[in-house]
Amino acid sequence: MKKTYNILILDTGKEWGGGTNSLLELLKRIDKSKYNFTVVFYYNYNKGNESNIQKEIEKLGVKFILLPQKSQTIFVKILKEVSRVLFFYSKKIRKIIIFWIDYFCKIKPNATRIAKIMQDLQIDLLYMNNQPSSNFEGIIASKITGIPALQHSRIETRLNCFEIKATNLWLKKMICNSYGVKDAFVKQGIDAKKCVVVHNGIDPETKPSISPIEIRKKLGISENDILIGTVGSLIKRKRIIDLIEAFYIVTNHTKNSVKCIIVGDGPEKDSLLKYAKTKKIHDKIVFAGFQSDAISYINAMDIFVLSSEREGFSKVTLEAMLMGKPVVASNVIGPAELVIDGETGFLVMAKNPEALAEKILLLIKNPELRKQMGEKGRERVIKYFSIEHYVKGVENVFEEALKG
Numbered sequence: 565m566k567k568t569y570n571i572l573i574l575d576t577g578k579e580w581g582g583g584t585n586s587l588l589e590l591l592k593r594i595d596k597s598k599y600n601f602t603v604v605f606y607y608n609y610n611k612g613n614e615s616n617i618q619k620e621i622e623k624l625g626v627k628f629i630l631l632p633q634k635s636q637t638i639f640v641k642i643l644k645e646v647s648r649v650l651f652f653y654s655k656k657i658r659k660i661i662i663f664w665i666d667y668f669c670k671i672k673p674n675a676t677r678i679a680k681i682m683q684d685l686q687i688d689l690l691y692m693n694n695q696p697s698s699n700f701e702g703i704i705a706s707k708i709t710g711i712p713a714l715q716h717s718r719i720e721t722r723l724n725c726f727e728i729k730a731t732n733l734w735l736k737k738m739i740c741n742s743y744g745v746k747d748a749f750v751k752q753g754i755d756a757k758k759c760v761v762v763h764n765g766i767d768p769e770t771k772p773s774i775s776p777i778e779i780r781k782k783l784g785i786s787e788n789d790i791l792i793g794t795v796g797s798l799i800k801r802k803r804i805i806d807l808i809e810a811f812y813i814v815t816n817h818t819k820n821s822v823k824c825i826i827v828g829d830g831p832e833k834d835s836l837l838k839y840a841k842t843k844k845i846h847d848k849i850v851f852a853g854f855q856s857d858a859i860s861y862i863n864a865m866d867i868f869v870l871s872s873e874r875e876g877f878s879k880v881t882l883e884a885m886l887m888g889k890p891v892v893a894s895n896v897i898g899p900a901e902l903v904i905d906g907e908t909g910f911l912v913m914a915k916n917p918e919a920l921a922e923k924i925l926l927l928i929k930n931p932e933l934r935k936q937m938g939e940k941g942r943e944r945v946i947k948y949f950s951i952e953h954y955v956k957g958v959e960n961v962f963e964e965a966l967k968g
Contacts, residue, residue, distance in 0.1 A: 569966055570686055573603040574678065574702045575693040579830070580611050580854070581797060582879040583718045586741075586764050586954070587693050591624045593955045599962065602627040602685055604678065612854040631677060633670075640669050663724055667700075675704035682709050689714065689966055695721050696731045696738075703730050712736040712965050716958075718764075719876040720748035720897050728753045736965045739958065741877040744897030760961050763901075765954030766882040768946045772860035779864035783850050789823045790928055793865040795858045795880040796872070798830030803894070803915060805832075805839055806871040810920035812843045817921070818928055822848065827861045829854040863887045866934060867927050870899055873914045877902065882949055885909075885941035890934050892923045902949075908941035 577583065591601060608618045608630055621628045647661040678701060682690060690706055690713040692699040699715060706713035707730075715731070716739040723731070731738070731754055738759045740746035746759045777787065785791055792811060796802045804826060811824045826836070826849065833851065840846040855861055858880060862868060868884035870893040877898045884891055885902070891909030893899035905911040910926075912919035927934050 568598060568600050569688040569962075570600050570602070571689045571691055571962070572678075572682055572685065572687045573601060573691050573693060574699060575603065576606045576698050576701075577609070577694060578607050579609050579797060580617070582764070582876065583693055583716075584617065585879055586718070588620060588624070589765075589767075589951055590955055590958055591621070591626055593951065594959060596625070602629060602681075602687075604629045604631050604681060606631055606633050612856050614856060629681065631674070633674075636669070640665060660724060663726070671701045672704065674701040675708060678702060678705040679708040682711050687711055689962065691962075692716065693718075695719060696727050696735070697721055697723055700727060700730065703734050706736075707734045714739060714961060714965055717741070717745055717749065719874060720745050723749070723752055723754075725753075732758070737961050739961055742898050742901050744901060745876065748897060760957075762954060762957035762961065763949055764877045764879055764882060765949050765951040766879065766886055766945060767951045768886065770859060770883070770886060772863040772887070773857050774860040776864035779860055783825065783852065783864075785823050785825070785850070785864075786821065789821045790867070791823050791825060791865045792867045792869060792924060793825035793827065793861070794869045794871065795827040795855075795862060795883075796870075798826070798828050798832040798836060800832060801872055801874045802828075802832075803871045803873050804836055806915060806917045806920060807869050808836060808840050808843065808845070808849065809917035810869070810871070810924060811849065812845050813917065813921035814924050814928070815845055815848065817925055820928055822928065824849045825852055825861065825865065826850070827852045827855050827858055859883045859887065862889065865889055867892060867924055868909075869920065869924065870894060871914075871920060872896060872899075875899055882945055885938075885945045888935075888938035888942045890927055890937035891941060892920055892927070904940070904944065907937065908944055909937055 603621055608616050610616045618628045643665055644662055651657045690702055692702045692715045695717040713735055714737050715735055718741050739762050740759050741764050743761050746761050750756045794807055840849050862884050868889045868891050870881055872894050875896050875898040881902055891903050893903050894914035895911035896914050903909045903911055910923040
C-alpha cells in the first residue's frame with residue numbers, strides 16, 4: 565500500500581504576493597493521494613476585498629492553522645532602541661544584536677510552537693514558503709524534532725552568519741526559483757549541494773476573464789491610448805517610483821496618447837500618488853488597486869514594465885509574456901533569466917528611469933516590434949515555464965528529502 569506523507573507548510577508572510585499564488589497552484593495540482601498537507605500561517609491576510617488566505621487554502625481541502633503573533637512588548641522595543649543607540653557606529657553589529665533579541669523573544673518561542681504542531685500531527689516533512697531569514701524558526705523546529713525541512717526561497721536576501729550555519733546544518737534542501745537566487749545564496753556560504761532550482765510556472769491555458777476593451781472602458785482609457793503598466797505590491801523594492809519617473813519622461817518625448825496603469829496596493833501608495841501629482845501626470849496614471857484577476861489587466865496593456873531593484877522569478881512577468889506583451893524589466897535576478905534582452909523585451913539597469921523610458925519609447929514608436937517581442941515571449945513561457953514543470957520539480961525535491 566502506498567504511503568501518504570504528512571507535510572506541514574509554514575508561511576510567515578503578511579500579504580498576498582507571487583509566492584502565495586505559486587503555493588496555491590502547487591496545492592491545486594500536486595498528488596493529494598501521496599501527500600497530506602497542513603498549513604501554518606502567521607497572518608490570515610486578505611486577497612483584495614473578496615477573500616483571504618484561509619478561505620483559499622480551505623477551498624483546496626487543506627487544513628489551515630493560524631499561529632497568531634504577539635505584539636512586541638515595551639521592554640523589547642526599548643531594548644532594540646537602546647541597541648541602535650549604543651551601536652550607532654556599526655550597522656553590522658546592530659543587526660546582529662537585534663537578531664538575537666528577536667531570536668529569544670520571537671523566533672525561539674515560535675520554533676517551540678511549530679515543533680509541537682509537527683510532533684502532534686506526526687509530520688514527515690516541513691516545507692517553508694519564504695526564505696531562511698524569515699523562516700528561521702522553521703529551521704530551528706526541524707532541529708528540535710529531527711523532522712527534515714525544505715526551504716522554498718523565492719527572492720535573494722542577505723543572511724547573517726548564524727542563519728547560514730543553521731541552513732547548512734539543519735535544512736535538507738533549498739528550492740530556489742532561479743539560478744540567480746541560488747548563486748546569491750551560494751556566494752554567501754550556503755552549500756551549493758543543498759540548492760535545487762525550480763522555476764515558477766504558469767498554466768499555458770490561463771485565460772483572462774475580462775476583455776481588454778472592458779478593462780479599458782472601466783478605467784476610462786481609450787482603445788487608441790498606448791497603455792504602459794505594471795502589477796505588484798506597492799513597496800520600496802518594487803521601485804514603482806522609477807516607472808512613474810520613466811512615464812513622465814515618456815509623456816515629454818512622444819506625440820502618442822499614452823496612459824499608465826499600476827495594479828496593486830501597499831504602503832507606498834500615498835507617496836506614489838503624491839509624486840505623480842508633483843510631476844503633473846496623475847491624470848494619466850490609474851492606480852487600480854489589488855486585483856485578483858490581474859491577468860485581465862495585464863492583457864489590456866500594450867507594454868509591461870517591471871522596475872524592481874530586487875525580484876524573484878516574477879509570476880506577473882510570466883503572465884505578461886503569456887499574454888503576448890513585450891516586457892521592459894530591471895536586469896536583476898529573476899527577470900534576467902526570464903526575459904531575453906532584445907528578443908522578448910528589454911533588460912535595463914535597475915534604478916534607472918531614463919533607461920526604462922528609452923526602451924518604452926522605442927516600443928511605442930514600433931508597433932511591429934511590440935508584436936514580435938510579445939509573440940516570442942509567449943512562445944518562451946509555454947515551452948520552458950509551464951505549471952507542470954514547476955509542480956513536478958517541487959515533487960522531485962519532496963521525494964528526495966523524504967528518502968532520508
